[in-house]
Amino acid sequence: MQDQTRDTDTRDAEIDPFVEHRRLLFGTAYQMLGSVADAEDILQDAWLKWHGVDRDSVQHPKSYLVRTVTNLALNRLTSARATRETYVGPWLPEPLITAPNAAEETEMADTVSTAMLVVLETLTPVERAVFVLREVFGYSHAEIGGFLDRPEATIRQISHRARNHVQSRRPRFDADDASRQEITEKFMAACHGGDLNALMEILAPEVTLWNDGGGKVTAARRPLHGPDHVARWMLGVMAKPVSAGIRLEPAVINGELGIVGVIGDYLVGALTYDIRDGHIENIRFQVNPDKLSGVRRAGS
Template sequence: MDHDQADPYFSHRRLLFATAYRMLGSVTDTEDVLQDTWLTWHAADRTTIRSPRAYLVRTVTNLCLNRLTSARATREHYVGPWLPEPLLTSPDAAEDTELADSVSTAMLVVLETLAPVERAVFVLREVFGFSHAEIAGFLDRPEPAVRQIAHRARSHVRSRRPRYDTDPGRRARVTDRFIEACAGGDLNAVLELLAPDVTVWADGGGKVSAARRPVHGPDRVARWILGILTKPQMTGVAFEPAQINGEPSLLLTASGTPAGALTYDLTEAGITTIRLQVNPDKLRGLRPAGLS
């Protein structure tokens, strides 16, 4: 254990995981990238590496870019809406508002609309504070070009970033009320929590039954949610509050095993966007992770 802790890969692993997850939106792909990074690191000539941290971040970044490029083609054939893989985070993850926002499901959906290099530059610059010069070194691009990419990505994200209430206290209360309303099958109680322009997106990936198109409007959304709970596949499934992607959310469990995640955007008008992830291939991150 002492040897592992002295290895720069292990001392920087938290940063590497956090960086890769924000670039990929996939826990499974992130863990694969970290494994490849470890192999690359241990095959490298350490005498030529001046900064292990920079070397490791550069390796992760380029491995992520390769995956992002191939993932775009794969997702063109994805069944139904594609949503990021949810990540169970530690209760203190929301204490750093900026980091919590950058890993929120809403932000990951926005980052998905960036080109791969734009996404990498945005994450490295805006989330983790690497300089334009450092990023240029990671990507083997001129610094002026990186500055332009960073500006373009920042403007893109700013124009699409949802405006919602991030107050954890209010979100926690709404989460508890939502669970109570769903458990009781109370249509009116669910309706009271929804904004007039609410939309629900469900990712079943063709593996389990889920709406293949977004559902709009309070009445349709409320009836759809309560209808889902009565389906045979939901027998024995319970909702419980959990910290998912840095925010109070709902964890679906069946006999104590994660069965899905429900995250949402909240404004003064109520819940505006609901994202339900029930694809069994994308639930690997619904376990204690400790990502900040």
């Protein structure tokens, strides 16, 4: 009788596979969609499917769950592409705070940077799914074929094509952590001090700034190019009455040191950027309030 009770207690104490693999599932959905909100929606749908399935018919829960999330994300990504055609201004992925508490929450294998998420946007939905599952999470071509109901040979071809596509477009930058921190501090100091010359000195000659307001808040509708335009625009934003009291603070975003903008206790934006040869080359400025939940949640 005691043995039977112990067995029952052990079963009751077992972790639900969905809970056990939630971080992996979120990471898969987020890297496929570039959206925290959409990834959370996918997990909710996957949870409902999981709790509606006959568990005795599921031999490998982890594979079942990854397959479910992947296909739900594929469907969402296909419809999202059509929606983005009418998006107001540049579209950028949703930033995600990844240190230290949110890193435990997402458990992304090698956190995909914002720059990488932008590159992944140039893949087809299926290519993106295969790339994420293969290159980020290390699934075999055969396993991915099972997830997507496609022959292994087909998955191998898609994987090769996607990897070559990403490698040809993936930014190559050389800043170590110390250099990135130094440049970040100089950038914040120049912005806070309204120092145009100092700001221009740390911007690369070919710097480009993308600003995603999504039509929700005032933002640049087109990319800005060149140190002069970018620096003047940044300082102009800092000087606006609506920006009074804004402060810039360092934050680790998508695995790299970036900056968040805060007014009082209210988050108003997140900046990520690439650094090459000691200069900031690309700036991605997310100010759409609907796309800052991954930063607010981690900082709350």
